[in-house]
Amino acid sequence: MKRKFVPWMFLLLPLILYTIWVIAPTIYTFYLSFTEWDGLTSPQFIGLENYKYLFDDPTFYKSLINNLKWLIIFLAFPVVVGLFLAMLLSQDIKWARGFKASIYSPMILAPVVIGLIWSWIYQPQGGLLNNTLTYIGLKSLTRGWLSNPETALYAVIGAAVWRHTGYVMLLFLAGLTSISPTVIEASKIDGASAWQRFRFIILPLLKPTTVIVIVITMIQSLRAFDFVSMMTRGGPFNSTNVLAFYMYSEAFRNYNMGYGAAIAVILFLIMFVFIALYLRQIRKGELE
Amino acid sequence: MNNNQQNSKTKYLILILSAVFFLIPMYVLLVTSFKDFDQVSLTTMWNLPTTFSLAGFTTALKKLAPNLMNSFYLVIPATLLSAIMGSLNGYVLSHWKFKGADTLFALMLFGMFIPYQSILFPLVQFLQSIGLYGSIPGLILVHVIYGLPITTLMFRNYYTEVPTALTEAARVDGAGIFSIYRYIFLPISIPSFVVVFIWQFTNIWNEFLFAVTLTSRPANQPITVALTNLAGSQVVHWNIQMSGAIITALPTLIVYVIFGKYFIKGLLSGSVKG
Numbered sequence: 001m002k003r004k005f006v007p008w009m010f011l012l013l014p015l016i017l018y019t020i021w022v023i024a025p026t027i028y029t030f031y032l033s034f035t036e037w038d039g040l041t042s043p044q045f046i047g048l049e050n051y052k053y054l055f056d057d058p059t060f061y062k063s064l065i066n067n068l069k070w071l072i073i074f075l076a077f078p079v080v081v082g083l084f085l086a087m088l089l090s091q092d093i094k095w096a097r098g099f100k101a102s103i104y105s106p107m108i109l110a111p112v113v114i115g116l117i118w119s120w121i122y123q124p125q126g127g128l129l130n131n132t133l134t135y136i137g138l139k140s141l142t143r144g145w146l147s148n149p150e151t152a153l154y155a156v157i158g159a160a161v162w163r164h165t166g167y168v169m170l171l172f173l174a175g176l177t178s179i180s181p182t183v184i185e186a187s188k189i190d191g192a193s194a195w196q197r198f199r200f201i202i203l204p205l206l207k208p209t210t211v212i213v214i215v216i217t218m219i220q221s222l223r224a225f226d227f228v229s230m231m232t233r234g235g236p237f238n239s240t241n242v243l244a245f246y247m248y249s250e251a252f253r254n255y256n257m258g259y260g261a262a263i264a265v266i267l268f269l270i271m272f273v274f275i276a277l278y279l280r281q282i283r284k285g286e287l288e
Numbered sequence: 289m290n291n292n293q294q295n296s297k298t299k300y301l302i303l304i305l306s307a308v309f310f311l312i313p314m315y316v317l318l319v320t321s322f323k324d325f326d327q328v329s330l331t332t333m334w335n336l337p338t339t340f341s342l343a344g345f346t347t348a349l350k351k352l353a354p355n356l357m358n359s360f361y362l363v364i365p366a367t368l369l370s371a372i373m374g375s376l377n378g379y380v381l382s383h384w385k386f387k388g389a390d391t392l393f394a395l396m397l398f399g400m401f402i403p404y405q406s407i408l409f410p411l412v413q414f415l416q417s418i419g420l421y422g423s424i425p426g427l428i429l430v431h432v433i434y435g436l437p438i439t440t441l442m443f444r445n446y447y448t449e450v451p452t453a454l455t456e457a458a459r460v461d462g463a464g465i466f467s468i469y470r471y472i473f474l475p476i477s478i479p480s481f482v483v484v485f486i487w488q489f490t491n492i493w494n495e496f497l498f499a500v501t502l503t504s505r506p507a508n509q510p511i512t513v514a515l516t517n518l519a520g521s522q523v524v525h526w527n528i529q530m531s532g533a534i535i536t537a538l539p540t541l542i543v544y545v546i547f548g549k550y551f552i553k554g555l556l557s558g559s560v561k562g
Contacts, residue, residue: 007380007384007386007389007465008386010376010380010465010466011376011377011380011381011392013373014373014376014377014436015392017432017433017436018395018396018399018433018436020414021411021414021429021430021433021434022399022402022407022433022434023395024410025407025409025410025411025414026402026406026407026410028407028409028410029406029407029409029410032409032410039409085303085306088299088302088303089303091299093299093300093303094300097549097552098307099303099306099307100552101544101548101552102306102307102310102311103306103307103310104552105310105311105314105544106310106313107490108490108494108537108540108541108543108544109314109494109537109540109541110493110494110495110496110512110515110536110537110540111494111496112494112496112512112515112516112536113317113494113515113533113536113537114313116515116519116529116530116533117313117316117317117530117533118313119519120316120320120526120529120530121313121316128312128316162310162313165310166310170552170555174555219401222403223403223404225405225496225497226496226497229496229500229516230496230516230519244403244405247405247406248405248408248497248501251408251409252408252501257409260409261409264403264405264406264407264408265406267403267405267406268402268403268406271401271402271403274401275397275398275401278397278401279394279397279398282397283390283394
């Protein structure tokens with residue numbers, strides 16, 4: 001009898017804190033999405049009005065599409081490049097630690113710092129990018145990367161990709177080290193080429209890691225806030241607006257708390273799909 | 289053999305180029321911050337400063353000093369507390385089977401991925417109601433709690449390596465839940481504490497959203513927020529801003545340089561599956 005209680009008591013404090021500070025606010029936000037509230041007076045219950053407005057809101061769709069673009073690019077570049085670099089570094093390489101440390105290093109910088117650096121790189125007059133393009137004779141390609149609605153989003157995503165790749169690389173490296181070398185050796189003896197080894201042995205064995213990487217990458221891309229906030233504040237003309245930032249600006253700049261909450265709920269529901277996938281993968285991994 | 293050598297050279301080339309690519313912005317950061325304002329111009333981007341100037345630094349430091357201290361006041365307690373709690377949680381969740389343990393764990397993980405925007409207003413209200421809104425202690429509290437999922441996860445992953453036979457034997461010998469922790473798990477936890485410390489230190493230091501919404505007056509703000517304010521000013525003195533960025537990045541960089549080896553080793557051994 002006593003044994004059943006004791007673990008719960010151990011966890012009681014963090015559990016209580018967690019319920020108050022994480023679970024309850026989530027539920028409260030759901031409630032708020034059905035109200036209209038300016039943060040000062042009391043919330044007015046308005047049912048599904050916020051959601052009705054949402055479905056007709058062009059800015060919402062713009063932000064959603066931007067999130068989608070972010071997601072796709074995040075899946076394409078950091079994942080592919082990260083895997084490639086991990087494959088290289090899992091072999092016998094001199095200075096491997098140095099390479100790993102350098103490639104991972106962007107992750108230790110605050111996103112706001114990275115946003116600042118890249119804003120500077122993207123400066124139309126005198127920024128590193130335009131300067132380099134001019135220097136190698138491609139002056140025609142120079143432009144205001146962050147001020148041009150066509151390129152702004154990709155410029156911001158670029159900075160985020162630059163940061164995220166090292167992290168993906170490390171995750172894949174961890175997954176690769178768990179693949180037993182005897183399997184690889186056996187396949188070499190059997191005469192498999194490098195590509196065949198990769199495609200038919202390594203890739204399938206990497207599946208659990210790949211799932212984790214994809215889920216984390218997707219969740220990270222949906223959370224993107226710091227970069228947008230630092231580099232463009234959602235502009236120009238909402239071309240870099242994403243759900244996480246739109247929600248923030250509606251709630252804390254325009255004082256439309258109820259509407260901001262509705263956006264938050266949508267964002268949360270989208271994330272929930274990936275969170276569920278992640279949990280499922282962890283459970284599967286544990287059962288093995 | 290020639291083919292292999294060729295292969296090898298290409299590999300190293302790719303790796304070197306990649307490393308450079310990821311390090312260039314840092315080079316730029318360092319180089320710019322040591323320049324005088326008039327040197328930070330269109331044509332001299334790449335160049336090392338002709339005169340080594342600390343002007344950018346001193347100005348940035350003057351403006352950011354209080355915020356730098358705020359960040360320290362925030363990060364050190366928050367890291368310590370969330371690590372200790374994570375260790376305890378991870379211990380219980382990995383070695384004590386009880387009803388609801390798995391649901392509990394799932395619930396915790398879920399908290400790790402909640403978009404912070406989704407819970408921002410209730411958080412603001414709760415903090416206001418207990419009088420902690422706009423202050424560093426309030427931020428500490430928030431970061432400790434929101435750090436629980438990831439620290440619990442990291443410790444749990446680490447502790448599952450410990451054979452259950454060990455805890456069973458200790459239980460048979462009459463040891464209670466806390467003494468097993470104290471005498472078996474705690475002593476071997478150093479590597480995971482290192483990883484968790486570094487992870488939490490870095491993430492809490494770098495965090496921006498909570499920092500910007502949960503503190504009000506500039507005097508109370510952590511350095512990440514102060515940096516954005518610095519950058520938002522009218523006349524863009526790039527050398528000051530870059531110096532500010534370095535000051536912001538320096539603590540995490542130092543931690544990484546000193547402990548990075550253990551950190552990456554810990555990450556690779558699976559402390560973080562996420």
